[in-house]
Amino acid sequence: MSMALAQQLAAQSITAVAEGRNLQDTLSEIRAAHPDLSAQESGALQDIAYGVQRYAGSLRFMLAQMLNKPITHQPLESLLLAAMYQLHYTRNAPHAVVNEAVESIAKIGKGQFRSFANAILRRFLREREKLAATCKKDDVAKHNLPAWWIAYLQQHYPKHWHNITTALQAHPPMTLRVNRRHSNAEAYTEKLAEAGIQAKVLDEYAVKLAEALPVGRIPGFSDGLVSVQDFGAQKAAHLLNPKNGERILDACAAPGGKTGHLLELADCNITALDIDSVRLSRVESNLERLGFKNAKLICADAQNLDTWYDGEKFDAILADVPCTASGVARRNPDIKWLRRPGDAGKTARQQETLLDALWQTLTKNGRMLLATCSIFEEENSRQLQNFLNRHADAKCIETHVYLPNHHQDGFYYALIQKQ
Numbered sequence: 001m002s003m004a005l006a007q008q009l010a011a012q013s014i015t016a017v018a019e020g021r022n023l024q025d026t027l028s029e030i031r032a033a034h035p036d037l038s039a040q041e042s043g044a045l046q047d048i049a050y051g052v053q054r055y056a057g058s059l060r061f062m063l064a065q066m067l068n069k070p071i072t073h074q075p076l077e078s079l080l081l082a083a084m085y086q087l088h089y090t091r092n093a094p095h096a097v098v099n100e101a102v103e104s105i106a107k108i109g110k111g112q113f114r115s116f117a118n119a120i121l122r123r124f125l126r127e128r129e130k131l132a133a134t135c136k137k138d139d140v141a142k143h144n145l146p147a148w149w150i151a152y153l154q155q156h157y158p159k160h161w162h163n164i165t166t167a168l169q170a171h172p173p174m175t176l177r178v179n180r181r182h183s184n185a186e187a188y189t190e191k192l193a194e195a196g197i198q199a200k201v202l203d204e205y206a207v208k209l210a211e212a213l214p215v216g217r218i219p220g221f222s223d224g225l226v227s228v229q230d231f232g233a234q235k236a237a238h239l240l241n242p243k244n245g246e247r248i249l250d251a252c253a254a255p256g257g258k259t260g261h262l263l264e265l266a267d268c269n270i271t272a273l274d275i276d277s278v279r280l281s282r283v284e285s286n287l288e289r290l291g292f293k294n295a296k297l298i299c300a301d302a303q304n305l306d307t308w309y310d311g312e313k314f315d316a317i318l319a320d321v322p323c324t325a326s327g328v329a330r331r332n333p334d335i336k337w338l339r340r341p342g343d344a345g346k347t348a349r350q351q352e353t354l355l356d357a358l359w360q361t362l363t364k365n366g367r368m369l370l371a372t373c374s375i376f377e378e379e380n381s382r383q384l385q386n387f388l389n390r391h392a393d394a395k396c397i398e399t400h401v402y403l404p405n406h407h408q409d410g411f412y413y414a415l416i417q418k419q
C-alpha cells in the first residue's frame with residue numbers, strides 16, 4: 001500500500017473540514033475520485049481522517065508549541081497534522097511517516113516548506129511525550145472540544161460535563177440490535193462466540209461488540225438477524241411502543257434504523273418519510289434485509305403536508321428530527337469543529353416548524369416522540385417546553401436524557417400525547 005497516498009488524501013480531507021466541509025461527504029468524493037484505492041489505503045485514509053478530527057484540539061496545540069508563528073498555508077498544516085496523528089496514535093513506522101510527509105510537503109509550492117516540515121516532524125518524534133504532557137494545561141487540547149462547547153457543557157451539566165467530554169473523544173462502541181423475531185441477545189452472543197467474536201449483552205436484545213467490525217463479518221447481518229444501532233438509539237422504538245395494526249408515521253426515517261426496530265416490535269402500518277431520496281433508498285434496503293415488505297416509503301418534506309399527507313391521522317409519530325448531532329460527535333468528530341455556538345438555536349427553529357406540521361397529522365390520544373441525537377438543550381428540553389406552550393392540546397408523558405458514555409451516544413426523547 002502507498003502510505004503517502006493515504007496521508008495526502010487524508011490531508012485533503014483535513015483541509016476540507018478546516019474550510020467548513022463535512023468529513024463524510026468529503027471522503028465519499030475523495031474515494032469516488034480515486035477508484036483504484038486498495039482496501040488498505042482506504043482504511044488508512046479513514047483512520048487518519050477521522051483520527052485527526054477526533055484529536056484535533058491536542059494535535060493543533062502540540063503543533064503550535066513547536067512554531068514561532070502560526071502556519072497560514074492550510075495544505076501544509078493538514079499534512080503536518082496527518083503525520084503527527086500517525087506518529088502519536090498509530091503503529092506506522094515513524095521514519096516512514098516522516099519521510100513520506102516531507103516528500104509530499106516538498107511538492108507544495110516551490111518546495112520552500114521541505115526543511116521546515118522535516119525539522120517540525122523530527123522534533124515531534126523526539127519530543128512528543130513532553131508535548132503531549134503540556135496538553136493537560138489547555139482545555140481545548142485536553143478535551144479535544146472547542147472552548148465554547150466545553151463552557152456550554154460546564155454550564156448545563158455541572159456534574160457530568162467531564163464524563164461527557166471524556167466520552168465524546170473516545171472511539172464509539174459498536175452495538176447490535178438483535179431482531180426479536182428471530183433471536184435474542186443471549187442466544188446471539190453465543191453465535192458470536194462460536195465465530196470468535198467477543199461481545200457483551202446490554203439488555204434482552206442489545207449486544208455491544210468488544211471491537212468494531214465490518215458488517216460483512218457480523219454473523220447473520222445480511223439475513224436480518226441483527227442491525228447496527230447505538231444502544232441509546234434503541235430506546236426510541238420502545239418509548240413510542242407501537243402496537244399491532246396501528247398507523248405509524250416515521251417522519252424523518254432515513255437510514256431506517258428506527259423504522260426497522262418499530263416493525264420488529266409490532267405488525268404496524270408504517271409510513272416512512274424522508275426528504276432525502278438517496279438516504280430514503282437506504283431505508284428500503286434496510287427493511288428488505290430485515291424482511292419487512294409492507295412499509296410505505298415517501299420522499300417528501302414532512303412539513304409540506306400538501307405534498308404527502310392523505311388526511312388519515314396517525315396513531316403515533318416518531319419525530320426523529322434533524323439536529324446538531326452533538327450527542328453523536330464521536331461518530332462524526334468533524335462536527336466538534338464545524339458547529340458554531342448559535343447552531344442549536346437555528347436547528348431548533350427548523351425543528352419547530354416540522355413538529356407543528358406533524359402535530360396536525362396525529363389523532364386525538366395519539367402520541368408523538370420527539371427524538372434528537374443532541375445534548376444541546378435548545379433542541380431538547382427547551383424545544384419541548386416551547387412546543388407545550390404553543391399547543392394547548394399537548395401533554396408531556398415522559399422525557400429521557402441519555403448522555404454519551406461507554407455504552408451509548410447522547411440522545412433526548414420526549415413522549416407527547418394529544419389530548
Ligand SMILES: C[S@@+](CC[C@H](N)C(=O)[O-])C[C@H]1O[C@@H](n2cnc3c(N)ncnc32)[C@H](O)[C@@H]1O
Nearest residue numbers: 252253254255256257258274275276301302320
Ligand atoms: C436524525 S436523522 C434520522 C435517523 C433515522 N430516524 C434512523 O433512526 O435511522 C434525520 C433525518 O431527517 C431527514 N430530514 C431532514 N429534514 C426533513 C424534512 N423536512 N422532512 C423529512 N425528512 C427530513 C434527514 O434527511 C435525515 O435522514
